[in-house]
Amino acid sequence: MLTGLVRLARPQDWIKNVFVALPVPFALAAKAEDFDPVVFLLGLAGFCLINSAVYTLNDLGDAEADRLHPRKRHRPIVSGVVSRRAAIVQMVVLLCAGLGLCLVAGKPLATTYAIIYLLINIAYSLGVKNVALMDVFLLCSGFVIRVLIGCALVAAPPSPWLLLCTGTLAMFMGFTKRRADLTEELVPDHRPSLRGYNKAFLDQAVSICAGVAMLAYALYCIEEKWILLPGREMASMPFVAYGILNYLRMAQVDGIGGSPVYVAYHCFSMQICAVGWLAAVTWSLGLW
Numbered sequence: 694m695l696t697g698l699v700r701l702a703r704p705q706d707w708i709k710n711v712f713v714a715l716p717v718p719f720a721l722a723a724k725a726e727d728f729d730p731v732v733f734l735l736g737l738a739g740f741c742l743i744n745s746a747v748y749t750l751n752d753l754g755d756a757e758a759d760r761l762h763p764r765k766r767h768r769p770i771v772s773g774v775v776s777r778r779a780a781i782v783q784m785v786v787l788l789c790a791g792l793g794l795c796l797v798a799g800k801p802l803a804t805t806y807a808i809i810y811l812l813i814n815i816a817y818s819l820g821v822k823n824v825a826l827m828d829v830f831l832l833c834s835g836f837v838i839r840v841l842i843g844c845a846l847v848a849a850p851p852s853p854w855l856l857l858c859t860g861t862l863a864m865f866m867g868f869t870k871r872r873a874d875l876t877e878e879l880v881p882d883h884r885p886s887l888r889g890y891n892k893a894f895l896d897q898a899v900s901i902c903a904g905v906a907m908l909a910y911a912l913y914c915i916e917e918k919w920i921l922l923p924g925r926e927m928a929s930m931p932f933v934a935y936g937i938l939n940y941l942r943m944a945q946v947d948g949i950g951g952s953p954v955y956v957a958y959h960c961f962s963m964q965i966c967a968v969g970w971l972a973a974v975t976w977s978l979g980l981w
Contacts, residue, residue, distance in 0.1 A: 697774035698783055701752060702745035708957050710744065712839035712859060713737055713846070718971075720847035722920055722978035727848035732798050736846040739794030740807055740839075746788040747814045749780055754818045758884070803845035810838045825889020829871065833863035854913035858906050865902035865937065866953050868895050869944045876948060899944070903937050914977075925977040932970035936963060 714737070720728045756770045756777075769775040775783075788811075795804040813831055822828045840859045844851040872895040874887055910933050914926045939962060943949040949956065956963055975981055 694775060694779065697769035698779065701749050701769045701775055701780060701783065702787065703748045704741075704745070705958070706748065706954055707741045707744060708954060709836070710737060710741055710839060712836050713740060713843040715840055715855070715859075716843045716847050716849045716851075718974055718978055718980065719917070719920060720849050722980060732800060733846045735794050736798040736800055736803050736842065739791045739796075739798065740803075740810075740842060742787045742791030742794065743807055743811060744791075746784045746791060747811065749784040749787065750814065750818050753777065753780055753784070798846065800845050800848075803842045806838050806842045806845060810835055810842075813838075823885040825886045828886045829864055829867035832867045833860055836860070836863035852913055852916060854909050854916055858909035858913055861902045861906040861909060862937070865899055865906055866940070868898040868902060869940070870952070871895055872899065872944060873948070896945070899941065903941055907934055907937055921977045922979045925979075928977045929970050929973035932966050932973055936966045936970070939963065939966070 717728075717733065752768055752770050755765075760766050760771055765771065770777065770780055792804070792807070795807050798804075813834055817828070817831045821831055837856055837860045840856060841851055871887065871890050872892060874884060875890060875892055875895065911927070911930055914921065914930060918926050940956065943956070943960070949960075957967075
């Protein structure tokens, strides 16, 4: 049962919170006086626990529908490894601990964003996930909130171009996931929102979001020239373009893309791309 509770919390999905850390290199380069690594780690840990509480809530609400999914039917609640009562207790404990850590971090704005994230996911679990487009929009808002939380924790103002890039990139991955669901021919009873999609629409939506995300990132690099060293502003752009286009290729050619978490852990080329992006960004900021 303990193993089931850990699986229910999905700690492997905390990798999505890399978006919380996006503002950190810029805060280090700007030598922000209000940036405290301990405060940042406390806030990040608190948000990770809130994530796990939300995942538990989603699994509680999706238990019956997950029985129809070839993989999700093995999740702890559906398979009976974890009882609903134990799951509810874990959810409450994780939520209280997560909000407690956010409060201890002493960044009220970050705590406010975390509460907004929680409310959005409650609305998602209560039925908005069954509405085509709204399901992807709410999921994408979670990634934008992650960046806002990171900015609040490091006391850095969020760039509109960074938020646009994050939002469209999240929509890109969300529509790609819906395309994978259609490819797997899941029954609408498992995910009712699939009734509002077809592959032609999703292919167009994915392409549009990919293009806007790359353009927004390029504009972000240009706007941040006050902190990026001259001649190095666009050093990280090739890695962003490769990452997005390779993800698109994997989705439409290899049939991979149903889970960004799976891609992050199992796709070596994307891991190398992420390392290259981080090296290019820190070099652009003059950190080495």
